[in-house]
Every structure is written in C-alpha cells, then in structure tokens.
Amino acid sequence: MFKFIDGEDTQTSISFLLEDQKIEATEGMSVxxxxxxxxxxxxxxxxxxxxGRGPFCLMGTCYECVVLIDGVHVQACMTQVRAGLSVDRIPTATTGIEE
Ligand code: FES
Structure with a gap:
C-alpha cells in the first residue's frame, strides 16, 4: 500500500506496540x-x-487519526514513532475496534 521512495536501506528500523500487536516502523515516520x-x-x-475511522488529511487538521499514547489523546499523524511506544485505540462505549 505504501512504499518508501528513497533512503529505505539507510534508515533505522524500530518497533512499538499497538495494543498487543508489534508494529515495525522506520525512525522518522509518524505513528x-x-x-x-x-x-x-x-x-x-x-x-x-x-x-471505523482512520487518517484522512495526514497533516494535523482532521483529527481522524486520534489514538492514545501513554494515556494521552494525540494525533497519530503528528507524532513521530519511537522505540517502545505504547499506542492504544480509543475504546468506544458500545463495541471494541475491529479491522
Ligand atoms: S490524519 Fe488528519 S489530523 Fe491526523
């Protein structure tokens, strides 16, 4: 779906958690x-x-990408990944998140 256009081989790989799921990322990416x-x-x-809602603008204006990081609501598109990050989706009162 997404592909780096350059620098792919020289960037540092890191991982973080989305709930219990290990997510692979590259240093410098947004969440x-x-x-x-x-x-x-x-x-x-x-x-x-x-x-279900997901990122739309990817530039900090729509707030469709809000997640919980360390218990704080943040825009995932405006937050850089870092190793060991703990990301959670915001639970709803009626159901859980389903892909
Ligand atoms: S995708 Fe629009 S604010 Fe993050």
Missing part, C-alpha cells in the same frame, strides 16, 4: 504512517455511527 504501512486503517470508531 499514522507506521500503522498504515502495517495495514492498519481503523484507528478509532465514530461516536455517532460506530463506523
């Missing part, structure tokens, strides 16, 4: 880019319709 590159497109569920 949103790393999740999308690992095939994860549902970051949260709509509080109104309960439909």
């Amino acid at each position: 949103a880019a790393a999740l999308l590159a690992n095939g994860i497109t549902t970051f949260r569920q709509s509080a109104v319709s309960n439909e």
Whole structure:
C-alpha cells in the first residue's frame, strides 16, 4: 500500500506496540504512517455511527487519526514513532475496534 521512495536501506528500523500487536516502523515516520504501512486503517470508531475511522488529511487538521499514547489523546499523524511506544485505540462505549 505504501512504499518508501528513497533512503529505505539507510534508515533505522524500530518497533512499538499497538495494543498487543508489534508494529515495525522506520525512525522518522509518524505513528499514522507506521500503522498504515502495517495495514492498519481503523484507528478509532465514530461516536455517532460506530463506523471505523482512520487518517484522512495526514497533516494535523482532521483529527481522524486520534489514538492514545501513554494515556494521552494525540494525533497519530503528528507524532513521530519511537522505540517502545505504547499506542492504544480509543475504546468506544458500545463495541471494541475491529479491522
Ligand atoms: S490524519 Fe488528519 S489530523 Fe491526523
């Protein structure tokens, strides 16, 4: 789905957790880019319709990518990955997140 256009061989690989799932990433990526590159497109569920929501703008304006990092709501597209990061999707009152 996503592919690096250059520098792929020289960048440092790291990993972090999305809930219990190990996510591989490259240093310098945003959390949103790393999740999308690992095939994860549902970051949260709509509080109104309960439909899955995911990144849309990738530049910090739509807030569709909000996740919990260390218990704090953050925009995944505006947060750089770092090794050992613990990312959680925001639970809804009615159901859990399903891909
Ligand atoms: S994708 Fe729009 S704010 Fe992150």
